[in-house]
Amino acid sequence: MRIILASSSPRRSDLLAQMGLKFEVIPSGQEEKVVENLPPHQLAVELALKKAESVAKRVQGCALIIGADTIVVKGDKVLGKPKDEDEAFQMLMELQGQVHEVITGLAVMEMPTRRCVTAYEKTLVEMAPLTRQDVEGYIRTGEPMDKAGAYGIQGLGGMLIKRIEGCYYNVVGLPIHRLWVILKEFEVEVFTERAV
Numbered sequence: 001m002r003i004i005l006a007s008s009s010p011r012r013s014d015l016l017a018q019m020g021l022k023f024e025v026i027p028s029g030q031e032e033k034v035v036e037n038l039p040p041h042q043l044a045v046e047l048a049l050k051k052a053e054s055v056a057k058r059v060q061g062c063a064l065i066i067g068a069d070t071i072v073v074k075g076d077k078v079l080g081k082p083k084d085e086d087e088a089f090q091m092l093m094e095l096q097g098q099v100h101e102v103i104t105g106l107a108v109m110e111m112p113t114r115r116c117v118t119a120y121e122k123t124l125v126e127m128a129p130l131t132r133q134d135v136e137g138y139i140r141t142g143e144p145m146d147k148a149g150a151y152g153i154q155g156l157g158g159m160l161i162k163r164i165e166g167c168y169y170n171v172v173g174l175p176i177h178r179l180w181v182i183l184k185e186f187e188v189e190v191f192t193e194r195a196v
């Protein structure tokens with residue numbers, strides 16, 4: 001079965017490759033607009049679904065299309081990717097010294113049947129207390145800019161994280177256990193060859 005990742009995120013490509021799958025990447029180009037007042041996990045699923053659907057429209061023949069969306073939730077605020085460095089600063093000052101949630105919504109759509117399975121994964125993340133200087137220094141590295149909540153746990157941002165509870169890969173942008181469970185529903189075989 002042809003597998004298509006509907007995402008421009010290099011982290012998601014790396015993680016899907018880690019699952020041993022051969023796949024193509026077709027970015028959805030979907031804008032992540034928070035239109036409705038949905039609970040955060042439903043919002044993440046909705047955005048993942050929109051990405052999968054937008055790629056489905058452009059695909060002919062049989063394919064499985066994977067959409068994902070990662071958001072950071074702090075209290076009643078949903079943080080996406082910062083639009084500039086000022087916003088990255090605000091986000092990190094809000095997250096430092098506190099526990100927040102990272103939610104990734106997943107949508108897997110089979111074409112041409114349009115059969116679709118959705119799910120989400122939630123991870124608790126505790127960020128260390130940070131000074132303004134810490135935050136300014138981190139922003140100067142450029143790492144926060146394309147990431148939800150303005151940090152990347154897989155990079156320099158890993159130093160800011162004291163503890164997580166739940167799936168690490170979910171924080172990076174693709175909960176590979178949860179995705180494996182969905183792919184099994186579509187009878188995708190991941191353990192096909194010797195990996196080592």
Ligand SMILES: Cc1cn([C@H]2C[C@H](O)[C@@H](COP(=O)(O)OP(=O)(O)OP(=O)(O)O)O2)c(=O)[nH]c1=O
Binds near residue numbers: 068
């Ligand atoms: C919290 C966190 C997020 N991220 C990234 C994962 C996602 O790429 C990004 C969240 O943005 P998304 O909107 O989920 O994805 P994207 O815009 O990068 O790609 P596309 O819409 O094409 O699928 O934040 C990390 O890399 N590390 C982290 O620790």
